[in-house]
Amino acid sequence: MRIGPIQLASPFCQAGLAGYSDRAMRTVARRRGCAYAVTEAMLDVIMLNGGEGLRRSIDISDEDHPVAGQIMGSEPETMARAAQIMAGAGYDVIDLNFACPVKKIKNKARGGHMLLDVDRGVSVLKAVRDALPPAVPTTISLRRGFDDSPESTDRFYQLLESAWAEGYSAVRVHGRTVEQKYLGRAHWPFLREVKQRYPDKTILGSGDVFTPQDAVRMLEETGVDVVWIARGAIGNPWIFRQAQTLLQIARSPAGLGPHEAEQHLTPPTIHEQREALAEHFAIAMQIHGESLAGRRMRKMGIKYSRFHPESARVKSDFIAVHSLRDWTGVLSKWYAGEGPGVWPAADAADEVNAGADLQTCEAGA
Ligand SMILES: Cc1cc2nc3c(=O)[nH]c(=O)nc-3n(C[C@H](O)[C@H](O)[C@H](O)COP(=O)(O)O)c2cc1C
Structure with missing residues (x-):
């Protein structure tokens, strides 16, 4: 579990998520x-314009x-x-x-469209690598095609070979x-194929981890x-430690199967949920100010609500949040007491609206 010289303490990573993975979520x-x-993906040109885009990026x-700071753009320079x-x-x-499945702009590829314009992709790979000191590791995020x-x-493999080279x-x-x-x-078999082809390289796998x-x-x-x-980490910061616990149990000499191992997990208590919600909002306020934090945190609160025994009612109260006062009101109403949380209903696991992501990506265009 290394990214260049950096040793990771566990094999579970908080993904880049436009509109979510800001400093507060991380x-x-x-x-x-x-x-x-x-x-989240930062558009190079927005960063280079300075101002708010740059502040948010750094x-x-x-x-x-x-x-990892993630950048996206078309031009090597x-x-x-x-x-x-x-x-x-x-x-x-x-x-x-x-x-990222953003549309091409002015016939120039960026994001996932580099998979249609390998020459451009290779030029970007080279320019970025040449611009950085050797001590700063670089990585790429790719779709399977x-x-x-x-x-x-x-x-896909041409880009990957160039990246290794x-x-x-x-x-x-x-x-x-x-x-x-x-x-x-x-398609997880494709991830296996890539790892088998490059057993000595670090491969991060992505897709359908809820x-x-x-x-x-x-x-x-x-x-x-x-x-x-x-998506599995939105409103669920506990997933990292739980995955690590499951992994340790699965790989212990007792070698419990996944079903037995999961008996060792408990959902976050109401108190633990309240702590995470309060921390998340406080940092979001520092970054975005009250009004924008209110808007961003509404969708977070909705996802956090899945762990509450009264999830449907908590969710509808989070939907109405606009301000710190509204947010504090939801916390006082639903999260003041002690008590166990619940595991999210199976149909709640995959409900993050991917359409919203596309709008976010395209809004950045
Ligand atoms: C709302 C949303 C925003 C995303 N933003 C980014 C991003 O900024 N950078 C990135 O590399 N991937 C982004 N992705 C892709 C995810 O990181 C991930 O690769 C994808 O959701 C597949 O994983 P999942 O099925 O486990 O959610 C985004 C996905 C979603 C749903």
């Missing part, structure tokens, strides 16, 4: 066992390490400059987003194609080195 996760975290704190800014701001790793064609898989330290593979966006299942059991199962079934936990 910090709350880290305090609950997350060993490695990635920012927002890390002392407890937010090791952390602007990507290289953005990478230098991020490295200068203290990011431990620079991750290039070649995965643009579409299901064999040519698309060939292009340039000295990239790891690759994150999302088991969906760009065309698939967030629909359908992620529970601690899924996270451990991905390690076991695909052999990837690190599991990238995305």
Whole structure:
């Protein structure tokens, strides 16, 4: 479990998530066992324009390490400059987003569309690597192809080979194609194929990890080195420690099966939920100010509510949150007491609206 020179304490990573994985989400996760975290994708040109976009891009704190700053763009030069800014701001790793299913802009590829324009992708890989000191590791985030064609898989491997040749330290593979966006299942056998092809390289696996059991199962079934936990971590910062607990039990000499092992997990108590919610909102306020924090935290609160025994009623109260006062009101009403939490209902696990992500990605265009 290494990203270049950086040794990770556990194989579970907080994914890059536009609109979510800001310093607030990352910090709350880290305090609950997350060993490695990635920012949301930052558009290089927005960073280079300075101002608020830049401030948001370089927002890390002392407890937010090791952390990867993720950048996305089309031009080798602007990507290289953005990478230098991020490295200068203290990011431990620079991750290039070649995965986001944003549309092409002005016939230039970016995100997952690099899988259609390998030459451009290779130029970006090279320019970023050349712009950084050797001590700063670089990684790429890729989908398994643009579409299901064999040519698309060939292009995936061309980009990957170039990344290794340039000295990239790891690759994150999302088991969906760009065309698939967030629909359908992620293809885990492809992750296994990539790991088998490059047994000595660090591979992060991504797609359909919603529970601690899924996270451990991905390690076991695909052999990837690190599991990238995305939608499954929204409103669930406990997933990192739970996955680690399950993994330790599964790999202990007693070697309990996953079903027996999960008896050792308990959902977060009401008190633990309140602590996480309060911390999350407080840091979000520092970053975004009250009004924007209220809007961003509403969708977080909705996801956190899955662990409350009265989840439907708590959720509808979170939907009405606009301000710190509203937020505090929900916490006082539902989270003041002690008591056990519940595991989310099976149908709640996958309900993060992937459509919202596409809007977020495209809004950044
Ligand atoms: C709301 C949302 C925002 C996302 N933003 C990013 C991002 O900024 N950077 C990135 O690399 N991936 C991003 N992704 C992709 C996820 O990190 C992850 O690869 C994908 O959701 C598949 O994992 P999952 O099925 O376990 O959620 C986003 C996904 C969603 C749903």
